[in-house]
Amino acid sequence: xxxxxxxxxxxxxxxxxxxxxxxxxxxxxxxxxxxxxxxxxxxxxxxxxxxxxxxxxxxxxxxxxxxxxxxxxxxxxxxxxxxxxxxxxxxxxxxxxxxxxxxxxxxxxxxxxxxxxxxxxxxxxxxxxxxxxxxxxxxxxxxxxxxxxxxxxxxxxxxxxxxxxxxxxxxxxxxxxxxxxxxxxxxxxxxxxxxxxxxxxxxxxxxxxxxxxxxxxxxxxxxxxxxxxxxxxxxxxxxxxxxxxxxxxxxxxxxxxxxxxxxxxxxxxxxxxxxxxxxxxxxxxxxxxxxxxxxxxxxxxxxxxxxxxxxxxxxxxxxxxxxxxxxxxxxxxxxxxxxxxxxxxxxxxxxxxxxxxxxxxxxxxxxxxxxxxxxxxxxxxxxxxxxxxxxxxxxxxxxxxxxxxxxxxxxxxxxxxxxxxxxxxxxxxxxxxxxxxx
Ligand SMILES: Cc1cc2nc3c(=O)[nH]c(=O)nc-3n(C[C@H](O)[C@H](O)[C@H](O)COP(=O)(O)O)c2cc1C
Ligand code: SF4
Numbered sequence: 001x002x003x004x005x006x007x008x009x010x011x012x013x014x015x016x017x018x019x020x021x022x023x024x025x026x027x028x029x030x031x032x033x034x035x036x037x038x039x040x041x042x043x044x045x046x047x048x049x050x051x052x053x054x055x056x057x058x059x060x061x062x063x064x065x066x067x068x069x070x071x072x073x074x075x076x077x078x079x080x081x082x083x084x085x086x087x088x089x090x091x092x093x094x095x096x097x098x099x100x101x102x103x104x105x106x107x108x109x110x111x112x113x114x115x116x117x118x119x120x121x122x123x124x125x126x127x128x129x130x131x132x133x134x135x136x137x138x139x140x141x142x143x144x145x146x147x148x149x150x151x152x153x154x155x156x157x158x159x160x161x162x163x164x165x166x167x168x169x170x171x172x173x174x175x176x177x178x179x180x181x182x183x184x185x186x187x188x189x190x191x192x193x194x195x196x197x198x199x200x201x202x203x204x205x206x207x208x209x210x211x212x213x214x215x216x217x218x219x220x221x222x223x224x225x226x227x228x229x230x231x232x233x234x235x236x237x238x239x240x241x242x243x244x245x246x247x248x249x250x251x252x253x254x255x256x257x258x259x260x261x262x263x264x265x266x267x268x269x270x271x272x273x274x275x276x277x278x279x280x281x282x283x284x285x286x287x288x289x290x291x292x293x294x295x296x297x298x299x300x301x302x303x304x305x306x307x308x309x310x311x312x313x314x315x316x317x318x319x320x321x322x323x324x325x326x327x328x329x330x331x332x333x334x335x336x337x338x339x340x341x342x343x344x345x346x347x348x349x350x351x352x353x354x355x356x357x358x359x360x361x362x363x364x365x366x367x368x369x370x371x372x373x374x375x376x377x378x379x380x381x382x383x384x385x386x387x388x389x390x391x392x393x394x395x396x397x398x399x400x401x402x403x404x405x406x407x408x409x410x411x412x413x414x415x416x417x418x419x420x421x422x423x424x425x426x427x428x429x430x431x432x433x434x435x436x437x438x
Contacts (some may be wrong), residue, residue, distance in 0.1 A: 002282050003234075006243045007218050011102030020137050021062045023144040026105040032150060034221030038113045039158040046117040050220060052228035053242035059085055059176075059213030060289070060317050060393075062306040065220075071120040078207040080120040080411035083185065084111050085168055085213045086127040086134075087176035090289040092320030093341060095245040097216035098257045100127075100134045103218075104141035108164065110217030112155060113224060115162050117208055122275055123164045127180050129171040138166050158317075173344035177392045178211040180346065191346045192392035216246055236263030240305035244319060249279040251325040252284075263303035269321060270300075280325040284409070288317025291397030293404030294330065313404070329424040330412055334405045335363035341398035352395035355386035359402050371417035376406045 010021045010029065023315055026032070038046045051066035072080055084107070088096040099107060110361070111123045142164050144152040155162050171189050174180045179193035182204050203209020212275040223231050235241040244262035246269055249255045255275025260269065266285055273359050276282050282297040287304050293314040302312045309316050324333065342356035359382060362375055372378075390396075404411065415423050 003128040003243075003259070003261055006104070006222055006261045007099065007215065007245060008102070008257070008319055010106070011098065016422075019422065020101060020141070021103045021105065021266075023105060023148055023150075024280070025296050027105070029222075030225065032109055032156070035112050035116075035150070036090045036226030037224045038116050039156060039160065040328070043117045043119065045221055046113060046224070049228050050117070050223055051233035052221075052409065054181045054228075054235075054238055055216065055223060055231065056306060057213055057246070058219075058319070060090070060291075062316060065212060066259055067214050068200065068212070069118050069284060071198070072120075072208045073201070074119070076208055079096055079122065079205075080118055081204040081207060082118065082120045082123040082207040083181065083204055083209055083211045084113060084123065084125040084217055085176060085178065085181060085211055086125050086131070086215060087173075087181060088128050088131070088214070088318075089171075089173040089176045089319045089321060089344075089397050090291065091337070092249050092286065092289050092322050093318040095319070097131060097134055097258050099214055099218050099245075100131070100138055104138050105145070106218050106221060107138075107214055108141055108145055108150070110220040111164065111218045112151070112162055114210060114217060116155070116160055116210075120210065121161050121163065123273055123362060124161065124167050124185060124204070125164065126169060126175070126185055128176075129169045131168075132408050135166050135168050142166065155221075173340075174346045174392075174394060177394065180392065181211070184207070189346075191348055192394075194391060219243070232321050234261045236261075236303050236305045238309065239307055239334035240303075244305075246304065246319045248273050248321045248323065250321075250323040251280065251328070252323045253277055256325045263305035263308065265303055266300040266321065266323075270306070270323070276323060276325050278325075280327065282323065283326045283328055284324045284330060286314075286320070286322040286324075286401070287319035288315045290340060290392070291315070291400045292317045293400045294408065295404075296332070296356065296408055313408075315400070317369055329422055330405055331363060331411050331416055332424075334401045335360065335367050336397055337401045341394060345394060349390035349395065352390040352398075355382055355395060356398045359398055360415075363402070366416045367414060367422055369416070369419075371413070373417060375417060376410055376413050379403070379406050385411065 047066050055065045056062040130197040167177045175184045180190040184190035199209045225430045232241045306316050338359040342360045345352050345356045383403045386395045387399050
């Protein structure tokens with residue numbers, strides 16, 4: 001049986017997406033019934049329902065959402081906050097943008113339910129600076145929600161007070177990391193904090209704070225209206241549940257955002273997206289954004305869920321699937337990724353600051369035909385020093401693709417080194433035609 005979209009159901013058929021779903025339309029379609037239900041059952045039951053659904057964070061790490069909510073102290077006199085992470089800067093990821101553009105009230109409702117569950121009276125939606133139109137759409141929807149009494153002094157006449165604000169970032173990938181985001185929200189440079197303490201204890205403005213991704217929160221209204229059992233029956237198994245948005249890009253006929261039960265394989269996703277561009281053979285793919293180790297074509301049958309991908313040596317991450325056909329130079333591809341990480345490193349930690357730069361330099365010399373026989377081992381040694389030794393996961397994010405290149409595609413690196421050039425028939429990133437020497 002075909003899977004019926006849940007998160008994207010209101011956006012199906014929209015092409016130009018000129019008009020996001022407004023409050024009236026949203027309510028007519030059952031919108032805010034999840035919030036009504038939450039307000040009627042009480043905060044603890046909401047957390048229990050979300051826990052029973054098995055919902056895991058869609059922002060990258062896959063941490064169980066309700067477990068995170070339950071870390072917020074109940075007896076603390078400090079204010080509590082929800083910060084919704086709409087920074088979406090992982091290369092290849094564009095699902096949160098679609099959710100905001102098409103159905104902003106779905107997100108507002110998810111945020112409101114989470115705030116009610118943890119006792120937060122203020123919610124910030126921290127949105128990537130480049131998402132100007134999306135920030136405006138959200139602001140309009142928030143205004144509509146205030147006017148209709150969905151937000152404000154008494155949410156749906158319940159007596160629960162909730163304020164919501166959009167906070168725009170300024171275009172730094174590191175501000176998607178939760179504590180970098182908190183620093184930025186508080187008006188400082190977006191440099192990640194030392195953890196512990198974790199944001200659930202010391203978060204925004206020193207107070208307990210939940211941080212969840214846009215897609216994570218968009219799932220919550222549906223769990224409230226349809227129930228935890230409905231949610232947990234979707235997906236691969238009890239640890240990998242619910243609908244999931246996959247962003248597919250690269251060498252694919254119809255790039256875009258596709259909704260599937262979590263655990264669709266690359267083959268299944270490619271079928272929906274029209275196959276590899278021009279019908280060429282698949283060479284490799286990234287299943288979960290720039291930070292995810294690269295898998296080979298032989299792994300296209302692996303269910304793309306948290307645990308199956310981890311077992312296969314990669315990760316679901318932000319579910320940004322990048323398809324690479326047989327014309328792709330993987331050294332060049334990973335060089336570009338390392339360059340991105342080197343550019344975005346905030347520079348606080350030596351292994352990250354130096355390691356991302358060295359990764360870029362070593363891969364760059366291999367791609368330009370100046371690689372040394374010891375370079376593959378050098379890359380492995382360097383990434384060994386970068387892993388688990390820094391303040392945040394950006395350092396490890398660079399390790400993922402670099403190490404997988406050496407481990408899974410070593411012959412391609414060696415061919416670059418022994419032939420003194422990029423063997424692929426395309427222009428090198430260094431401006432010289434590959435194949436003509438250095
Ligand atoms: C460098 C870096 C960038 C990140 N960028 C994002 C992002 O753009 N959006 C996001 O939701 N999470 C991002 N994360 C993950 C967040 O730190 C955090 O785990 C997530 O927002 C938690 O939400 P979830 O539990 O709902 O997944 C990033 C992490 C790192 C290390
Ligand atoms: S790991 Fe990198 S990005 Fe993260 S805090 Fe350290 S230097 Fe900054």
